[in-house]
Amino acid sequence: MYKLSQVTKDYPKGRATVHALRGVNVEIADGEWLSIQGPTGHGKSTLLQLLGGLDRPTSGSLELNGRDLARLGENAMTKVRASQIGFIFQTFNLIPTLSAQENVETALVPLGIKDSARRSRAAEALASVGLSDRARHLPSELSGGQQQRVAIARALVKEPKVLLADEPTGNLDEDTRDEIIGLLEKLWQDNGLTMIMVTHDSTVARRAQRLGTMRNGQLTVKQTVK
Numbered sequence: 001m002y003k004l005s006q007v008t009k010d011y012p013k014g015r016a017t018v019h020a021l022r023g024v025n026v027e028i029a030d031g032e033w034l035s036i037q038g039p040t041g042h043g044k045s046t047l048l049q050l051l052g053g054l055d056r057p058t059s060g061s062l063e064l065n066g067r068d069l070a071r072l073g074e075n076a077m078t079k080v081r082a083s084q085i086g087f088i089f090q091t092f093n094l095i096p097t098l099s100a101q102e103n104v105e106t107a108l109v110p111l112g113i114k115d116s117a118r119r120s121r122a123a124e125a126l127a128s129v130g131l132s133d134r135a136r137h138l139p140s141e142l143s144g145g146q147q148q149r150v151a152i153a154r155a156l157v158k159e160p161k162v163l164l165a166d167e168p169t170g171n172l173d174e175d176t177r178d179e180i181i182g183l184l185e186k187l188w189q190d191n192g193l194t195m196i197m198v199t200h201d202s203t204v205a206r207r208a209q210r211l212g213t214m215r216n217g218q219l220t221v222k223q224t225v226k
């Protein structure tokens with residue numbers, strides 16, 4: 001589980017400082033789905049980056065399963081990211097020159113998994129998102145929804161405990177959005193993932209168990225009504 005205490009994040013901006021996070025306190029249980037909404041520029045992506053170990057807080061502690069990511073060395077942090085945390089983004093972030101299969105395999109390279117196992121695990125992950133028949137396609141040959149499915153397979157092929165999603169349906173039409181959220185919900189349940197999703201879309205946000213709102217760098221969380 002995550003346990004954040006008084007997490008702040010400042011960015012220098014010329015001579016001034018942007019206080020992107022101003023004391024975030026939250027616990028996120030294993031297996032929970034938390035959505036985060038809030039106005040633009042109020043710290044949502046910053047928080048997700050810290051949860052993913054892509055950046056560190058300016059102050060406060062950010063524990064994942066008892067280890068404070070704020071104080072972890074770079075090598076240990078890289079290991080945590082490679083093995084425990086999957087990311088998906090609004091813009092999919094696939095490598096344009098690699099096929100769907102190769103894009104998924106890239107997630108296993110840092111784990112030192114050998115070629116044949118990499119191939120079979122990536123094929124399984126593509127099957128789990130319904131894309132076995134598109135394995136050899138380049139991202140440019142896939143629809144937006146299919147590209148997001150590849151990105152989901154890439155995030156989950158390493159069997160992480162945590163999935164972080166930054167506006168995962170932001171570039172998709174409504175029907176495709178519903179398909180992708182349905183898929184994420186299924187994968188969340190089947191794999192017991194902890195899922196933290198930033199979204200502007202209230203329909204998507206309400207599917208979570210808890211709903212957080214970021215405002216002025218602070219997070220308030222409530223239970224969603226089902």
Ligand SMILES: Nc1ncnc2c1ncn2[C@@H]1O[C@H](COP(=O)(O)OP(=O)(O)OP(=O)(O)O)[C@@H](O)[C@H]1O
Pocket residue numbers: 011012013018019020038039040041042043044045046047214
């Ligand atoms: N690398 C950076 N350097 C300087 N300032 C930054 C950096 N990243 C974010 N900021 C600033 O921190 C604040 C919070 O940004 P953040 O991207 O977390 O907001 P957000 O809520 O995710 O917004 P959006 O909904 O538009 O994605 C903003 O004022 C932003 O300009």
